[in-house]
Amino acid sequence: MSTEAVAKHPALMAPTQDSQINGRLLLHDLRSPINIGMILRVAETFRFRVAIYDPSGVLDDPARSKTISDFACGALQRLGYARIGSAGELDALGRTGRLIGMTIEPPSVSLPEFDFRRSDIFTVGNEYDGLPADFVARCSLNVTIPMEDVWSPKPKSHSPIDPGRNRPVSNDGKPNLNAAMSAGILIYSAFQGLRG
Numbered sequence: 001m002s003t004e005a006v007a008k009h010p011a012l013m014a015p016t017q018d019s020q021i022n023g024r025l026l027l028h029d030l031r032s033p034i035n036i037g038m039i040l041r042v043a044e045t046f047r048f049r050v051a052i053y054d055p056s057g058v059l060d061d062p063a064r065s066k067t068i069s070d071f072a073c074g075a076l077q078r079l080g081y082a083r084i085g086s087a088g089e090l091d092a093l094g095r096t097g098r099l100i101g102m103t104i105e106p107p108s109v110s111l112p113e114f115d116f117r118r119s120d121i122f123t124v125g126n127e128y129d130g131l132p133a134d135f136v137a138r139c140s141l142n143v144t145i146p147m148e149d150v151w152s153p154k155p156k157s158h159s160p161i162d163p164g165r166n167r168p169v170s171n172d173g174k175p176n177l178n179a180a181m182s183a184g185i186l187i188y189s190a191f192q193g194l195r196g
């Protein structure tokens, strides 16, 4: 199956009562193909489905698509993802379950307190800026993986995800996790929570 064919698979984001599916993840403007590939891999492992909103066109770049494929370790070809092509499709997706923003900012529910539902849609934000404020405002709830208050400013990268960017990352210095790492922790917690 080609990458393009799986990318357009519409059934992946339908609301489901299927007990074989543990939840859904929406990637909101992620720029790193490594992160996207790693998330596809961990999502497949714990029976999550993935949708990708990609206004900057990472998915359309052949070189970055190959990196996604490499880091997905076959999950791209086996399950793929649903591509959310417009703000309207994003709205439609948000009507199929609770939209949950993954964020480091309050107000949010701490992950150990979160009451998981299989129809939830957890949203991972951009590596530099997180989720836009207007998107967070539309979410039913936000969730935070609790962290220690370690001051951790980000130094300049040798090979930045977005070479054209000059501004510092949002909330620079505030503790935060890598996007794929956050998705992995969330997905595993959901897997454990749903098993009771």
Ligand SMILES: C[S@@+](CC[C@H](N)C(=O)[O-])C[C@H]1O[C@@H](n2cnc3c(N)ncnc32)[C@H](O)[C@@H]1O
Residues within 6 Å of the ligand: 101, 102, 103, 104, 123, 124, 125, 126, 127, 128, 129, 130, 131, 143, 144, 145, 146, 147, 169, 170, 171, 172, 175, 176, 177, 178, 179, 180, 182
């Ligand atoms: C590298 S972080 C973005 C950090 C960004 N500077 C900010 O201010 O949000 C990328 C994404 O990972 C997720 N994330 C990172 N740490 C998290 C945490 N402790 N709890 C929940 N989500 C987290 C969020 O979705 C975030 O948008």
